[in-house]
Amino acid sequence: MHKINAQPYMSQRNQTLGEFIIENQQSFKYTSGELSRLINAIRLAAKVVNHEVNKAGLVDIIGEAGDTNIQGEDQQKLDIFANDLFIKAMTRRNIVCGIASEEEDDFVAINSQDENNQNKYVVLIDPLDGSSNIDVNVSVGTIFSIYRRVTEVGTPVIIDDFLQKGNKQVAAGYVIYGTSTMLVYTTGDGVNGFTLNPAIGTFYLSHPNMQFPEDGQIYSVNEGNYIHFPQGIKDYIKYCQMEEGDRPYTSRYIGSLVSDFHRNMIKGGIYMYPKSSMNSNGKLRLLYECNPMAYIAEQANGRASDGFTRIMDIEPTKLHQRVPFLCGSKNMVKKVEEFMENAK
Numbered sequence: 001m002h003k004i005n006a007q008p009y010m011s012q013r014n015q016t017l018g019e020f021i022i023e024n025q026q027s028f029k030y031t032s033g034e035l036s037r038l039i040n041a042i043r044l045a046a047k048v049v050n051h052e053v054n055k056a057g058l059v060d061i062i063g064e065a066g067d068t069n070i071q072g073e074d075q076q077k078l079d080i081f082a083n084d085l086f087i088k089a090m091t092r093r094n095i096v097c098g099i100a101s102e103e104e105d106d107f108v109a110i111n112s113q114d115e116n117n118q119n120k121y122v123v124l125i126d127p128l129d130g131s132s133n134i135d136v137n138v139s140v141g142t143i144f145s146i147y148r149r150v151t152e153v154g155t156p157v158i159i160d161d162f163l164q165k166g167n168k169q170v171a172a173g174y175v176i177y178g179t180s181t182m183l184v185y186t187t188g189d190g191v192n193g194f195t196l197n198p199a200i201g202t203f204y205l206s207h208p209n210m211q212f213p214e215d216g217q218i219y220s221v222n223e224g225n226y227i228h229f230p231q232g233i234k235d236y237i238k239y240c241q242m243e244e245g246d247r248p249y250t251s252r253y254i255g256s257l258v259s260d261f262h263r264n265m266i267k268g269g270i271y272m273y274p275k276s277s278m279n280s281n282g283k284l285r286l287l288y289e290c291n292p293m294a295y296i297a298e299q300a301n302g303r304a305s306d307g308f309t310r311i312m313d314i315e316p317t318k319l320h321q322r323v324p325f326l327c328g329s330k331n332m333v334k335k336v337e338e339f340m341e342n343a344k
Contacts, residue, residue: 020205049078049142053078090110100122100162101124118153120149123144140259142175165314166313172291173185174262180195182194191300212265212329214331218263261327269328271328272327274307275324303327308341311325
């Protein structure tokens with residue numbers, strides 16, 4: 001009889017997410033227990049969403065979603081499901097005083113368990129980014145952004161707690177539900193990626209200290225909208241296609257911000273969703289998509305702007321505000337900003 005060594009799927013030296021948070025608590029300038037509770041809520045919800053995303057393909061085989069809830073209603077669409085799940089997970093941790101979601105018209109206020117508004121953090125979330133890709137089995141993701149409230153603890157949360165500049169974020173991250181499921185986040189001290197071992201439901205540190213290469217050879221933009229883009233973006237796309245030096249660059253566009261960003265961070269590249277004659281402010285939302293991704297990018301030696309202004313310096317005026325978004329390898333973003341400036 002031979003013994004089987006019961007080691008996890010990844011080697012022992014790879015820390016779990018829980019171990020990593022405890023060991024690196026000094027990188028979060030507030031108490032580590034608070035960060036643990038915030039990230040744990042996201043981790044838990046992400047595991048459930050991952051399970052649902054992975055069985056989404058069964059929907060066509062077994063009807064609406066195969067499941068009917070206790071009221072006899074058909075199961076919700078996945079993005080609504082993810083939204084409800086993340087809100088529930090955050091509410092139960094007694095740490096978040098408010099959540100704003102891309103799926104909700106207004107923010108959701110959350111009282112502390114003692115009903116004295118003692119919770120200190122607000123979370124802004126895009127529960128299922130790229131959800132139109134689910135039908136075709138392409139990666140989707142969750143994006144989150146965390147701030148300390150600006151109003152006094154003990155008072156109800158208000159809109160000002162959410163309308164903070166990106167440079168005030170205390171943590172941000174995303175979950176990518178891809179060939180493997182990864183949680184990538186920063187607390188302002190670099191970016192680390194954790195891969196889910198689905199067999200035991202644990203996230204392991206798989207990508208420590210993630211960094212954008214300073215130069216890249218991938219540009220990600222919906223070229224079908226070329227005719228509607230500003231002149232500076234058109235000029236940059238032409239520059240990417242010229243046969244000169246290390247160009248032409250490769251064009252790669254999945255149409256899922258999390259997936260495109262993740263690939264470009266690993267391989268080096270730029271993601272662009274500029275304004276156009278159809279969308280005068282672009283399409284991506286400042287608070288749910290651009291700010292968290294900009295924070296991660298800058299922490300990973302990348303850059304993010306709207307073509308002229310650093311994303312994290314933009315003053316938000318409303319919850320669902322949209323901005324043009326250029327993000328990725330530092331030198332590529334600087335180059336497109338040059339083209340934007342010259343085309344003014």
